[in-house]
Amino acid sequence: MSKQKLGRGLEAIMSPLTAVGVKDENTEQVVNIHIDKIKPNRYQPRTIFNEEKLQELAESIKEKGLIEPILVVRSVAPGEYELIAGERRLRASKMAGLTEIKAIIKDGASDKDKLDLALIENIQREDLNPIEEAKAYKKYSEEYKYTQEQIAKIVNKNRSVIANTMRLLNLPENIQNLIIEGKLSAGHGRMLAGIADDAQRQALVDQILNEGLNVRDVEIKVAEVKQHTRVISPKQQDAEITNLIDELQRIFGTKVSISGNGKKGKIVLNYSNLDDLERISAILKR
Numbered sequence: 296m297s298k299q300k301l302g303r304g305l306e307a308i309m310s311p312l313t314a315v316g317v318k319d320e321n322t323e324q325v326v327n328i329h330i331d332k333i334k335p336n337r338y339q340p341r342t343i344f345n346e347e348k349l350q351e352l353a354e355s356i357k358e359k360g361l362i363e364p365i366l367v368v369r370s371v372a373p374g375e376y377e378l379i380a381g382e383r384r385l386r387a388s389k390m391a392g393l394t395e396i397k398a399i400i401k402d403g404a405s406d407k408d409k410l411d412l413a414l415i416e417n418i419q420r421e422d423l424n425p426i427e428e429a430k431a432y433k434k435y436s437e438e439y440k441y442t443q444e445q446i447a448k449i450v451n452k453n454r455s456v457i458a459n460t461m462r463l464l465n466l467p468e469n470i471q472n473l474i475i476e477g478k479l480s481a482g483h484g485r486m487l488a489g490i491a492d493d494a495q496r497q498a499l500v501d502q503i504l505n506e507g508l509n510v511r512d513v514e515i516k517v518a519e520v521k522q523h524t525r526v527i528s529p530k531q532q533d534a535e536i537t538n539l540i541d542e543l544q545r546i547f548g549t550k551v552s553i554s555g556n557g558k559k560g561k562i563v564l565n566y567s568n569l570d571d572l573e574r575i576s577a578i579l580k581r
């Protein structure tokens with residue numbers, strides 16, 4: 296059977312892994328696995344599945360079968376597997392009444408590989424809502440200590456896109472839920488994240504919902520709010536410092552910390568060895 300097209304991002308991550316049943320570089324053997332023997336991916340970034348679309352996929356599988364196999368790794372329990380990519384296909388296959396599913400077994404997949412593959416597959420298929428995507432990036436940042444630049448390379452996006460997406464997590468939960476539900480767009484959310492005052496932000500949310508304001512309309516109103524705000528709140532100042540840290544880390548390619556207040560403080564650049572210190576020094580001399 297010919298190798299399934301995975302997309303450049305998936306292929307880049309999967310290339311170091313050893314596939315069970317590989318015949319040569321261009322061919323992979325697809326095997327049938329009992330559905331009940333497959334556990335969900337613990338690192339699946341997607342938490343919301345549209346039941347109507349799942350049912351549509353299930354009907355398609357009933358009629359035409361499963362065209363693209365899922366990806367799994369062997370579990371510690373003999374004869375069982377853990378899903379790497381393809382949760383929608385697995386769920387729809389169960390709904391379609393299948394007892395077995397086509398799968399490619401991958402050996403050597405680390406926990407990070409599982410997160411990488413699940414995230415990239417969902418992004419390439421546009422299956423994640425903006426909040427799920429932001430939480431996945433945050434997991435990379437906190438659990439694997441990745442910079443935004445490194446995350447951007449993994450998902451093949453600009454660093455600014457990663458930064459702007461992660462900013463959505465600064466919004467209160469009720470506004471995040473509106474984005475998840477599709478009542479507000481990610482663009483709306485990014486503009487709203489620029490308002491520190493809770494009451495002003497909620498008033499603008501209500502206006503968006505009641506008047507159907509587009510992102511450009513909101514951008515203009517946010518600018519007006521900022522223009523009439525004379526005092527910078529601690530929350531807004533913290534957000535500005537966080538954005539500054541992200542930008543400095545991108546420039547210097549190392550961990551950066553800032554301490555102090557709006558009037559004075561210090562910036563600390565970390566280095567790992569003498570070569571790294573010389574590299575940072577060269578950037579400062581530019």
